[in-house]
Amino acid sequence: MSETVTKKKWMLFFPKCDSEKPIIYHLVKDHNLVVSVFRAKVTPEEEGYLVLDVTGTEADIQRGMDFVRTFDVTINDTGKGVNRDTNRCTHCGHCVAHCPTGALYIANRATREVGYNEADCIECLACIRVCGYAACASTF
Amino acid sequence: MKTYQQINDRISSGKAVVLTADEIMDYVDEKGVEAAAQEVDVVTTATFGPMCSSGCFLNFGHSKPKIRMSEAWVEDVLVYTGVAAVDIYLGATETRHGDPCNMYYPGEFRYGGGHVIEDLVAGKTLQLFALSYGTDCYPLREMRTYFTIHDLNQAIMVNPRNCYQNYNVAINDSEKPIYTYMGTLEAKRKNANYCSAGQLSPLLNDPYYETIGVGTKVWLAGAQGHVYAEGTQHAGGGPRTPGGVPMGGAGTLALTGDMKRMRPEFVRGVSFRGYGISVGLGVGVPIPILNEEILRRTCVRDRDILAPVVDYSNEYPQNTGKVICHVSYEQLRSGEIEVEGEKVIVGSLSSYYKALEVANLLADEIRRGDFHLAEPIAPLPKDTVMKPLVAREKP
Numbered sequence A: 001m002s003e004t005v006t007k008k009k010w011m012l013f014f015p016k017c018d019s020e021k022p023i024i025y026h027l028v029k030d031h032n033l034v035v036s037v038f039r040a041k042v043t044p045e046e047e048g049y050l051v052l053d054v055t056g057t058e059a060d061i062q063r064g065m066d067f068v069r070t071f072d073v074t075i076n077d078t079g080k081g082v083n084r085d086t087n088r089c090t091h092c093g094h095c096v097a098h099c100p101t102g103a104l105y106i107a108n109r110a111t112r113e114v115g116y117n118e119a120d121c122i123e124c125l126a127c128i129r130v131c132g133y134a135a136c137a138s139t140f
Numbered sequence B: 001m002k003t004y005q006q007i008n009d010r011i012s013s014g015k016a017v018v019l020t021a022d023e024i025m026d027y028v029d030e031k032g033v034e035a036a037a038q039e040v041d042v043v044t045t046a047t048f049g050p051m052c053s054s055g056c057f058l059n060f061g062h063s064k065p066k067i068r069m070s071e072a073w074v075e076d077v078l079v080y081t082g083v084a085a086v087d088i089y090l091g092a093t094e095t096r097h098g099d100p101c102n103m104y105y106p107g108e109f110r111y112g113g114g115h116v117i118e119d120l121v122a123g124k125t126l127q128l129f130a131l132s133y134g135t136d137c138y139p140l141r142e143m144r145t146y147f148t149i150h151d152l153n154q155a156i157m158v159n160p161r162n163c164y165q166n167y168n169v170a171i172n173d174s175e176k177p178i179y180t181y182m183g184t185l186e187a188k189r190k191n192a193n194y195c196s197a198g199q200l201s202p203l204l205n206d207p208y209y210e211t212i213g214v215g216t217k218v219w220l221a222g223a224q225g226h227v228y229a230e231g232t233q234h235a236g237g238g239p240r241t242p243g244g245v246p247m248g249g250a251g252t253l254a255l256t257g258d259m260k261r262m263r264p265e266f267v268r269g270v271s272f273r274g275y276g277i278s279v280g281l282g283v284g285v286p287i288p289i290l291n292e293e294i295l296r297r298t299c300v301r302d303r304d305i306l307a308p309v310v311d312y313s314n315e316y317p318q319n320t321g322k323v324i325c326h327v328s329y330e331q332l333r334s335g336e337i338e339v340e341g342e343k344v345i346v347g348s349l350s351s352y353y354k355a356l357e358v359a360n361l362l363a364d365e366i367r368r369g370d371f372h373l374a375e376p377i378a379p380l381p382k383d384t385v386m387k388p389l390v391a392r393e394k395p
Helices: A023-029 A058-069 A126-130 B004-012 B024-031 B033-039 B113-121 B292-298 B329-333 B352-367
Strands: A005-014 A034-042 A048-057 A074-076 A082-084 A104-108 A113-116 A136-138 B018-020 B042-050 B055-059 B071-074 B077-084 B087-091 B126-131 B142-147 B154-162 B169-171 B178-180 B183-185 B191-194 B217-220 B223-230 B253-258 B267-272 B276-288 B306-311 B325-328 B336-339 B342-348
Touching (some): A005 A058, A023 A058, A126 A136, A126 B183, B018 B352, B087 B113, B113 B126, B113 B267, B154 B276, B169 B183, B183 B191, B191 B329, B276 B292, B325 B336
Parallel strands (some): B169 B306, B191 B342
Antiparallel strands (some): A005 A048, A005 A074, A082 A136, A104 A113, B042 B276, B055 B087, B126 B142, B154 B253, B169 B191, B178 B183, B217 B223, B217 B276, B223 B253, B306 B325, B336 B342
């Protein structure tokens, strides 16, 4: 494992039973991870979702992931809080002007095809609000 | 000089030379207008975007016993029954029964007429609920049933206004976000939206309506339809650039086509947050290259087409007609325009990507000999202007 600091995007799914445990606290304190939460929906007595960036060495990130997995919590490390349905997208580009990070962008100047770089998405949900064709949707 | 007949003969023989309006400029730059006009038979133009003034006539056939529908809903969307017993008109912008609309502002408008039209073309099973006052010849008072487009006798799209020649660029001068048919506009000119295929758009490639007129055959969402009249609000008489390109809305087309032959990817329900429902349509129009002048006009480029920037927080709703400035489609497509010295981020409601797809599909159909051109039976007026609605005292 390298000492290089990297950043990973996680989406955690909390089943009803574990939604009140202080997992983020332990990620920071015990595993030296810098945590940036984009979006959370964790309601007591209900299942919850949390989308976050974790920054740290690969070893710390791996340990943090192993720690999270000791609970009944599902980690999706490909970041799927916002989904774009390429069949519903018409590539009009309305979303591009509202996307603050450029995750949605004009991928081809000649054809005006709209591209989506999931890694740059901070899940502000602006695309969901402005898309007239419901091409963007939230997992939760 | 070529005639429609000569071009159609070449299409029949599979020898027609067809280019899209996106390809023709470079082709003409390389070959020269004279040689290119000899060689090229057709230039295909296209657009894809929300086109509110759209809808369809449906005929359900007769039930046993018969009903003369006096009120009806398809998927809880109200349709117009004042036509005949089982003929209805379904409008693209109609909201669904029970939708709170803008009561909880801004409303979401998740489903309405445009979505019913999309579902119909996609072959989905839909609910019809109809009521009647009952007559001696049509005794049934109520009907609830389920149908697909294949069960209907006719499903004919009839769109009073499509393919605006040019359009406004919408901006918001106010201190709060606004929700319009031109999309969401952030406060203090933070973003601008436009809605045109620019250099690919049908009427921008034939600015004086020399080949596009009543009777012109068009590609309407995959079906072979035609222009049945000038579009509503058609106003060809407005200001133009020295090159002849209208600097505002100008011309429109009224289009019709058989929905049973349409492709669902080119008929798409649209929800405008805080505004309402529309339908996104793909339209292709072939331009016959009858002479050099017609070819020269199809070579229009985004940099030659100017669109008016209009404030949608006050000037548009109050119908003042004020235009802040004009910007070119080349500037709009760069993603940023300058309005009174300030940079503004630009988004689009019209899809150039899908318009290109339409232009290429139409070009392929013509090359295969599956799509012939029709000569207009009447021209579109060039000199009309738009009249306002005047609130008058009772005479």
